[in-house]
Amino acid sequence: MKNTKDLIYKTILYALLMGGALIALFPFYWMFIISTNPNHVVNSVPPAFLPGNMLVDNFKNVLANIDFFGALWNSIIVSTSITLATLLFCSLAGYAFAKLEFKGKKILFIAILTTMMIPPQLGLIPSYVIITKLGWLNELKAVIVPGMVSAFGIFWMRQYIKEAIPNELIEAGKMDGCSQIRIYFQIVIPLILPAFATLGIITYMGVWNDFLWPLIVLKDQSVHTLQIAIRSLNDTYVRDYGMIMSGTFWATVPLVLIFLIFNKFFIDSIVKGAVKN
Amino acid sequence: MKRIKSIKEKKKDSLYGYAFISPFFILFSIFGLFPIIFSFYLSFQRWNGLGEMEFVGLRNFELVLADPFFWKAMYNTFVIALMSTLPQLIIAFLLAFALNSTYVKMKGFFRVSFFLPNVTSIVAVAVVFGTLFTNSSTGLVNSFIGLFGFEPVNWGTSEWGVKWAISAMIFWRWVGYNTIIYLAGLQSISQDLYEAAKIDGASVRQQIMHITIPMMKPVIIFTVFISTIGSLQLFTEPLVFIGTTLREEGVTVVLYLYREAFSNNAFGTASATAVILFFVIIVMSVTNLLIANRLGNSRKKVS
Numbered sequence: 001m002k003n004t005k006d007l008i009y010k011t012i013l014y015a016l017l018m019g020g021a022l023i024a025l026f027p028f029y030w031m032f033i034i035s036t037n038p039n040h041v042v043n044s045v046p047p048a049f050l051p052g053n054m055l056v057d058n059f060k061n062v063l064a065n066i067d068f069f070g071a072l073w074n075s076i077i078v079s080t081s082i083t084l085a086t087l088l089f090c091s092l093a094g095y096a097f098a099k100l101e102f103k104g105k106k107i108l109f110i111a112i113l114t115t116m117m118i119p120p121q122l123g124l125i126p127s128y129v130i131i132t133k134l135g136w137l138n139e140l141k142a143v144i145v146p147g148m149v150s151a152f153g154i155f156w157m158r159q160y161i162k163e164a165i166p167n168e169l170i171e172a173g174k175m176d177g178c179s180q181i182r183i184y185f186q187i188v189i190p191l192i193l194p195a196f197a198t199l200g201i202i203t204y205m206g207v208w209n210d211f212l213w214p215l216i217v218l219k220d221q222s223v224h225t226l227q228i229a230i231r232s233l234n235d236t237y238v239r240d241y242g243m244i245m246s247g248t249f250w251a252t253v254p255l256v257l258i259f260l261i262f263n264k265f266f267i268d269s270i271v272k273g274a275v276k277n
Numbered sequence: 278m279k280r281i282k283s284i285k286e287k288k289k290d291s292l293y294g295y296a297f298i299s300p301f302f303i304l305f306s307i308f309g310l311f312p313i314i315f316s317f318y319l320s321f322q323r324w325n326g327l328g329e330m331e332f333v334g335l336r337n338f339e340l341v342l343a344d345p346f347f348w349k350a351m352y353n354t355f356v357i358a359l360m361s362t363l364p365q366l367i368i369a370f371l372l373a374f375a376l377n378s379t380y381v382k383m384k385g386f387f388r389v390s391f392f393l394p395n396v397t398s399i400v401a402v403a404v405v406f407g408t409l410f411t412n413s414s415t416g417l418v419n420s421f422i423g424l425f426g427f428e429p430v431n432w433g434t435s436e437w438g439v440k441w442a443i444s445a446m447i448f449w450r451w452v453g454y455n456t457i458i459y460l461a462g463l464q465s466i467s468q469d470l471y472e473a474a475k476i477d478g479a480s481v482r483q484q485i486m487h488i489t490i491p492m493m494k495p496v497i498i499f500t501v502f503i504s505t506i507g508s509l510q511l512f513t514e515p516l517v518f519i520g521t522t523l524r525e526e527g528v529t530v531v532l533y534l535y536r537e538a539f540s541n542n543a544f545g546t547a548s549a550t551a552v553i554l555f556f557v558i559i560v561m562s563v564t565n566l567l568i569a570n571r572l573g574n575s576r577k578k579v580s
């Protein structure tokens with residue numbers, strides 16, 4: 001009796017999890033199927049569930065419509081530079097907020113926390129005006145420079161440094177005659193590498209997938225990021241779904257691969273980021 | 278001697294403090310703080326982005342609030358927020374609960390599969406779902422619901438079709454994220470509590486109602502908060518799914534703002550829309566907090 005009850009319970013649990021996994025994974029499979037088939041397969045009866053032989057042809061069509069590798073390169077440049085700058089600026093400021101005494105520290109920190117609550121769309125139009133006045137429209141720096149400002153990053157770094165670095169260590173460094181700059185580079189940085197990994201992953205993913213801001217300031221095809229390029233594929237007048245899905249598939253593959261390799265790291269980062277919030 | 282040194286040191290410390298926060302603060306003032314303040318200023322001006330600004334008082338707010346299209350956008354945003362958030366959190370909780378069970382093997386596989394959609398870009402999600410939710414009666418989702426005897430739905434052009442399709446995208450991309458967050462919460466509940474309950478003869482259902490849910494309250498409140506605020510800012514999914522034509526079935530507040538600013542060059546009304554959205558989000562956040570506090574208090578009274 002107890003055994004059959006257990007069995008039913010177990011079956012329900014597995015059915016739920018399998019169903020969830022199926023729904024989560026199916027769109028990826030579908031993306032692959034459509035990207036290897038001719039256009040009409042998208043609405044065919046019965047639905048296509050097997051790969052076709054258009055893998056190369058569809059991707060050639062993508063290359064004829066957008067500068068795929070140019071967009072990929074732009075995405076890499078933008079995400080990498082924002083991530084590096086965010087890590088540097090946020091850890092510097094986070095260290096100052098956690099360990100150094102200066103006037104106005106509390107008020108400045110509260111100002112940062114407050115802006116975290118404000119939806120980013122509120123500043124959208126003035127930001128656009130600033131970029132226009134600077135003459136940065138259609139240049140990658142229009143995305144990179146404003147992207148370096150991360151209130152969350154400062155908050156995250158301050159909390160981490162406060163907990164991870166004992167005051168005695170900094171005092172000891174001072175006794176040995178280290179300047180604050182040396183303390184930051186030689187004592188602080190080695191101890192906050194895990195926080196760098198977390199913030200780096202969150203930042204990189206966020207920038208890589210960002211859409212609204214790049215859409216507004218990067219109009220010219222030569223500066224499109226991957227997301228903008230894929231969207232313009234989708235908006236072509238005659239929709240060739242094989243081609244559209246091929247572009248989407250190859251734009252999705254890099255991040256999925258990186259995720260699969262470092263999945264433990266990724267998931268831990270997201271959880272930690274959420275818990276701290 | 279020693280005192281003098283410490284004062285000198287303090288001064289040095291504070292100099293370094295300012296130096297260390299200055300790169301951030303210079304950028305932050307230009308691209309973070311100033312735009313927010315300037316948005317409020319712009320919402321009282323008539324401006325096409327090029328010519329002279331003209332002060333018009335509350336006229337922009339009147340214009341926006343009198344526009345039926347704005348109210349349609351507001352209505353859509355709230356309906357889609359509800360349609361995507363509620364099922365998402367319930368399913369995420371069930372999945373996390375199942376995943377936390379000691380019976381289940383292959384936990385790593387499930388965790389990774391559930392989380393994979395969250396790594397995918399919203400644009401990719403919207404493109405892929407656009408090919409699943411097609412108007413054609415032979416489209417994949419229409420074929421699937423046909424198996425259960427449902428009539429095909431015009432996903433791209435009907436009032437509820439568009440909303441369901443967009444909600445499905447949000448659901449798919451975020452359900453795994455919330456599962457992982459809930460799972461982390463569940464794992465932090467001490468096993469001793471369950472052991473004690475089992476000894477007292479509590480059923481699984483009782484354990485969930487009296488241990489799991491009360492202990493998970495802070496995590497649940499967090500996910501409700503993040504999901505509602507996030508869905509009020511909905512933009513990419515409808516834009517990619519319904520295209521530049523901005524069909525009214527799928528227009529959201531941020532899409533309305535985007536259209537006002539970058540199609541109509543009406544920066545004043547667009548800024549007014551941004552300010553209204555800001556206050557809506559504030560009201561929603563405060564409501565969330567109040568409800569959360571209330572729940573917290575009632576629990577204290579009970580125990």
